[in-house]
Amino acid sequence: MAGERHMAASLITLTTDFGPSDPYVASLKGAILSINPGVTIVDVSHAVGPHRIEQGAFLLGLAWPHFPADAIHVVVVDPEVGTDRRAIALATPAATFVGPDNGVLSAALPDDAREGVPEMGHPVSLPAGTVAHLLTNEALHRGPVSATFHGRDIFAPVAAHLSRGVRLTELGPAVSKIIALPPFRARLQPDGSLVGRVMHVDHFGNLVTNVRAEQLPAPPLLVEIRGRRIEGLSLTYGRGDGLLALIGSSGLLEVAIRQGSAARDLEAGIGEPVAIRSA
Secondary structure, three states: OHHOOOOOOOOOEEEEEOOOOOOOHHHHHHHHHOOOOOOOOEEEEEEOOOOOOOHHHHHHHHHHHHHOOEEEEEEOOOOOOOOOOOEEEEEEEOEEEEEEOOOOOHHHHHHHOOOOOOOOOOEEEEEOOEEEOOOOOOHHHHOOOOOOOOHHHHHHHHHHHHHOOEHHHHHHOEEEEEOOOOOOOOOOOOOOOOEEEEEEEEEOOOOEEEEEHHOOOOOOOEEOOOOEEEOOOOOOOOOOOOOEEEEEOOEEEEEEEOOOOOHHOOOOOOOEEEEEEEE
16 A cells, blocks of 8 residues: 555655745755755745745646656645644655645646646545545654744654655554645637636746647637737747747746746736637
């Protein structure tokens, strides 16, 4: 059974909404290294918008498939820290995930397990081969546990213990459902067009959407955002003038400007609607 596996790992990733200016990220790393000083820690992102659970799940989904299967992924976007929201560890056939049970670990689950889920999230049954355990074993926490910093005192220490070979069954009781968000993809409209939205603004100001390449209509196509129209797709960021639409390295539609910021030009951010239709 997955819950009986030793989860020893040499690598832990971190995804948070903590930002770069406070000591919170360093505190997570210190908690991990105090338990397993030999583990490698990789930062996925600490630029998730404050309390943006969906963005955290989205960025996790872009990153985790590129890591070894024995990696442990800690995700802390936790606006309800200290309440009765659950803390969990989730083991799938591909990786292990640790974080609050608020939907931020959604990207660990396949799309078919998340079909029909409302946008605010909903409990879903775990697919075959995936197990989840509550993090109730206080012996594996850093005490005293702060009501406002479970990242440092629960999630990071638990990940460190897992990286040293602690079994999932030692963390706490198993659960059969976790909170999940719907799959990250555009919605098909009755007229055949697609409506998606911006999920992330990267460092370059590119608007990364939830529109998947395989969803796009046959060319020629038209992309509309903030009252602006983009005809067709560019192959790269470096071709064309003005606004560009292209499929980025993650297989998602992006809106960009050659050597500029589409976010600034459009005054657009996360949540901005994007429409795509045949031209």
